[in-house]
Amino acid sequence: MLKKNxxxxxxxxxxxxxxxxxxxxxxDTQSEVIRVTSGEVTSIDRGNTFGAGVRLILGVxxxxxxxxxxxxDDILNVIENLRSSFNNKxxxxxxxxxxxxxxxxxxxxxxxxxxxxxTSKLQHLSRxxxxxxxxxxxSITQLVQTEQKILVCNSEGVYQNDLRAHSRVILMAVAQxxxxxxxxxxxxxxxMGFEVFDVLDFEKLAVEVATSAITLLSAEDxxxxxxxxxxxxxxxxxxxxxxxxxxxxxxxxxKGLSPFVGKLGEKIGxxxxxxxxxxxxxxxxxxxxxxxxxxxxxxNLLIENGILKGYLIDYxxxxxxxxDPTGSARRQSYKYSPTSRMNTTYIxxxxxxxxxIIKDTKYGLFAKKLGxxxxxxxxxxxxxxxxxxxxxxxxxLTRPVRGAMLIGHGKDILFKIDRVADxxxxxxxxxxxxxxxxxxxxxQPTIRVSSMTVGGAGGRK
Amino acid sequence: xxxxxxxxxxxxxxxxxxxxxxxxxxxxxxxxQGKLDSHVKSDxxxxxxxxxxxxxxxxVRFENLSTTHVETLIDRxxxxxxxxxxxxxxxxxxxxxxxxxxxxxxYDFGQIPVTKKIDLLIALEKDILDHPSVSQVQSxxxxxIDTKTTLINSKGLHLTKQNTYAYAYAIGVFQKxxxxxxxxxxxxxxxxxxxxxxEMAETTIKQGLQKLGGKTIPTKAYPIVFSNERFADILNVxxxxxxxxxxxxxxxxxxxxxxxxxxxxxxxxxxxxxxxxSHFKIPFDDxxxxxxxxxxxxxxxxxxxxxNLKTASIFKTxxxxxxxxxxxxxxxxxxxxTDLTFDEMIKDIKEGVYITDLVGLHAGVKTVSxxxxxxxxxxxxxxxxxxxxxxxIVVSGNFFDMMNHVxxxxxxxxxxxxxxxxxxxxxESLMIGGE
Numbered sequence: 001m002l003k004k005n006x007x008x009x010x011x012x013x014x015x016x017x018x019x020x021x022x023x024x025x026x027x028d029t030q031s032e033v034i035r036v037t038s039g040e041v042t043s044i045d046r047g048n049t050f051g052a053g054v055r056l057i058l059g060v061x062x063x064x065x066x067x068x069x070x071x072x073d074d075i076l077n078v079i080e081n082l083r084s085s086f087n088n089k090x091x092x093x094x095x096x097x098x099x100x101x102x103x104x105x106x107x108x109x110x111x112x113x114x115x116x117x118x119t120s121k122l123q124h125l126s127r128x129x130x131x132x133x134x135x136x137x138x139s140i141t142q143l144v145q146t147e148q149k150i151l152v153c154n155s156e157g158v159y160q161n162d163l164r165a166h167s168r169v170i171l172m173a174v175a176q177x178x179x180x181x182x183x184x185x186x187x188x189x190x191x192m193g194f195e196v197f198d199v200l201d202f203e204k205l206a207v208e209v210a211t212s213a214i215t216l217l218s219a220e221d222x223x224x225x226x227x228x229x230x231x232x233x234x235x236x237x238x239x240x241x242x243x244x245x246x247x248x249x250x251x252x253x254x255k256g257l258s259p260f261v262g263k264l265g266e267k268i269g270x271x272x273x274x275x276x277x278x279x280x281x282x283x284x285x286x287x288x289x290x291x292x293x294x295x296x297x298x299x300n301l302l303i304e305n306g307i308l309k310g311y312l313i314d315y316x317x318x319x320x321x322x323x324d325p326t327g328s329a330r331r332q333s334y335k336y337s338p339t340s341r342m343n344t345t346y347i348x349x350x351x352x353x354x355x356x357i358i359k360d361t362k363y364g365l366f367a368k369k370l371g372x373x374x375x376x377x378x379x380x381x382x383x384x385x386x387x388x389x390x391x392x393x394x395x396x397l398t399r400p401v402r403g404a405m406l407i408g409h410g411k412d413i414l415f416k417i418d419r420v421a422d423x424x425x426x427x428x429x430x431x432x433x434x435x436x437x438x439x440x441x442x443x444q445p446t447i448r449v450s451s452m453t454v455g456g457a458g459g460r461k
Numbered sequence: 462x463x464x465x466x467x468x469x470x471x472x473x474x475x476x477x478x479x480x481x482x483x484x485x486x487x488x489x490x491x492x493x494q495g496k497l498d499s500h501v502k503s504d505x506x507x508x509x510x511x512x513x514x515x516x517x518x519x520x521v522r523f524e525n526l527s528t529t530h531v532e533t534l535i536d537r538x539x540x541x542x543x544x545x546x547x548x549x550x551x552x553x554x555x556x557x558x559x560x561x562x563x564x565x566x567x568y569d570f571g572q573i574p575v576t577k578k579i580d581l582l583i584a585l586e587k588d589i590l591d592h593p594s595v596s597q598v599q600s601x602x603x604x605x606i607d608t609k610t611t612l613i614n615s616k617g618l619h620l621t622k623q624n625t626y627a628y629a630y631a632i633g634v635f636q637k638x639x640x641x642x643x644x645x646x647x648x649x650x651x652x653x654x655x656x657x658x659x660e661m662a663e664t665t666i667k668q669g670l671q672k673l674g675g676k677t678i679p680t681k682a683y684p685i686v687f688s689n690e691r692f693a694d695i696l697n698v699x700x701x702x703x704x705x706x707x708x709x710x711x712x713x714x715x716x717x718x719x720x721x722x723x724x725x726x727x728x729x730x731x732x733x734x735x736x737x738x739s740h741f742k743i744p745f746d747d748x749x750x751x752x753x754x755x756x757x758x759x760x761x762x763x764x765x766x767x768x769n770l771k772t773a774s775i776f777k778t779x780x781x782x783x784x785x786x787x788x789x790x791x792x793x794x795x796x797x798x799t800d801l802t803f804d805e806m807i808k809d810i811k812e813g814v815y816i817t818d819l820v821g822l823h824a825g826v827k828t829v830s831x832x833x834x835x836x837x838x839x840x841x842x843x844x845x846x847x848x849x850x851x852x853x854i855v856v857s858g859n860f861f862d863m864m865n866h867v868x869x870x871x872x873x874x875x876x877x878x879x880x881x882x883x884x885x886x887x888x889e890s891l892m893i894g895g896e
């Protein structure tokens with residue numbers, strides 16, 4: 001590994017290009033994916049991401065270079081390759097400071113748990129799903145673990161290391177009956193080591209996944225309608241993530257590609273909506289002590305009682321927007337320049353009770369579990385898939401439905417939220433954007449949207 | 462270095478091992494408002510080492526190429542192989558009798574100065590921005606990639622291949638009153654001179670203008686025409702159902718259907734590593750197996766799964782040169798076109814929907830059951846002709862059912878960047894969710 005004084009010299013070399021900001025990001029990540037299929041350990045893959053990324057900025061212009069060769073000369077070579085980029089007076093880097101302590105801790109690091117212990121836990125969960133019902137024809141469990149060590153330093157004196165551990169268990173069941181196949185899936189994770197098995201009740205979840213796959217066998221195809229939709233807590237928060245979170249990222253705002261540009265202090269949603277993006281909630285999947293520019297993460301208020309309060313801003317976009325960075329700069333790896341991203345984003349709990357929201361809905365869709373979704377920032381149009389849904393008829397949950405797809409506009413939906421329950425939960429996902437794929441939490445209590453377009457294949461005459 | 466690692470692995474007790482190395486050099490540029498917005502240059506070598514210990518195969522992927530690191534990884538690989546409980550064929554390949562020859566000249570994009578590449582993007586951005594309906598150009602991007610792949614194994618196989626290309630596109634934001642739409646057209650070239658900013662801008666503008674002023678439509682079943690690009694998207698997301706791994710793992714409805722009629726008799730799906738319209742010509746897969754042209758579906762009859770060495774051995778058949786990236790995928794996988802022009806294909810449709818955009822393909826599709834439900838937009842088809850724009854609709858159906866109700870296939874085969882291709886396709890009827 002490079003020494004601090006060598007990094008300081010390299011930063012100065014970076015500034016010799018004429019840049020007014022230089023940054024070096026070093027990464028060494030180990031990852032492991034163990035896969036169990038119907039009770040058998042079928043693959044164990046080991047991965048390593050290793051390299052350095054160099055970022056030079058002048059004003060708001062940026063160049064980035066990266067390589068998996070990380071000696072002093074190799075990094076100097078990356079800088080040399082970027083040298084022709086700027087013509088400006090020379091700057092000198094500030095002395096590198098001391099790193100702040102890392103908040104997160106790993107109780108059971110990946111390589112200190114025996115492979116036997118890991119595989120037997122996964123085999124057990126796989127068998128729970130498989131033996132749940134004879135119509136379950138396939139059950140897959142996976143343990144995905146990563147340990148990312150980073151060091152980021154820049155010409156403004158930041159010198160910060162961090163250690164991020166992520167553990168996620170993926171459970172999937174396939175049910176088959178009369179030639180028809182249905183699948184169900186869950187993938188909870190935490191920012192921690194193998195102790196994730198002490199924190200989460202995977203056995204209960206395995207039963208839920210198997211039950212869900214069986215339920216889908218008898219579900220009817222969703223009929224396309226414009227109706228009230230009750231979005232359940234936890235992963236239901238993906239609606240806010242896609243439709244509102246992404247347009248609040250500086251990547252969209254700084255270019256004017258967001259419906260929320262210039263709307264700070266204005267009403268952008270119903271009074272019931274208060275939302276945060278929190279960079280650090282202990283143990284959560286999307287958490288980090290420091291962002292990928294070495295800045296401590298923080299809790300950012302985005303919306304308060306329907307009023308827009310803030311954006312998510314990285315160093316470079318802070319310059320463009322003339323606002324302060326919010327500790328939100330993230331990247332998948334050294335292969336990406338960092339930019340503004342979400343961590344743990346959620347709608348704050350309200351006062352309603354889940355049962356009352358269902359009871360007070362005469363007719364609508366209860367989206368119990370959502371799949372993924374997409375938003376086009378420039379248009380604000382979004383879509384997301386319902387993985388498990390039920391019709392609400394006369395205030396009661398009735399028939400299961402499948403294949404429902406929800407579509408809408410980000411700027412409309414916030415106003416259409418007319419009920420917010422008190423049962424906040426988080427759900428885990430991987431979020432893909434400019435700086436790669438990163439772990440994030442989405443979250444919300446159960447909410448009701450007064451009307452949404454719901455698509456589906458049902459209702460053919 | 463590689464042979465040294467093979468020696469090391471042998472010493473540590475691996476019976477066979479293989480190094481698969483990909484060295485990727487890339488340059489990417491984006492321009493925004495007439496200025497360079499980002500400039501990224503990279504050089505990364507990524508190695509996958511597969512080894513067999515006690516008859517079981519495991520693998521490690523790494524970028525830290527120091528010998529001490531590789532040594533610890535080989536130890537780790539042995540531990541992991543020991544922990545596998547499944548008994549599956551573990552094969553390191555001695556090589557195919559011959560390999561197809563890729564007749565393509567290698568072009569050095571590095572010889573073109575960066576300023577010329579930036580100028581291309583600035584011109585492209587300006588040409589799009591000049592159109593009165595364009596409110597802005599979200600980003601204008603150029604990327605060049607040079608990939609060198611080396612495969613060396615303990616059975617004496619030593620193969621290399623190199624792939625060099627560049628692509629560029631601009632995302633235009635089109636606006637008319639309150640309606641905002643985006644459009645882009647990706648151009649991939651093997652020679653820098655093939656870029657033409659004017660033509661690229663024209664295609665992007667044409668696409669954007671088509672989308673403006675769209676309305677939603679009443680919910681009901683309509684005849685549906687998918688554009689060639691969008692049908693390729695659909696074929697791409699359902700491609701895993703043709704995988705031998707999926708068959709082995711019970712994750713495809715095509716299991717036990719080899720030799721049977723699975724689609725309408727007008728459906729022909731081919732995998733062709735050297736197809737002249739494809740962007741990438743592929744002589745061998747990541748396990749060193751030669752690739753060759755195969756008719757996967759012929760007149761609706763399923764001829765067999767895509768196999769890597771392992772699944773071919775399990776199903777007692779020949780590998781198909783489909784072992785890529787640790788899993789199974791085809792090379793250039795496409796729906797065969799016909800002689801029918803697009804206009805002829807749609808001429809008898811009284812009221813239908815032509816779909817040019819699909820959003821959310823990663824979420825709205827279930828490959829196992831075949832169900833899909835996707836946000837879409839496009840154009841109405843009225844009395845056999847394209848009509849006004851349609852937006853904010855959901856198209857839903859079942860892939861298996863749909864492939865049995867294809868009424869027309871056009872002559873406009875086009876390959877997407879992800880190496881799946883299709884002509885435009887007319888489907889008898891699918892549900893549209895609108896208002």
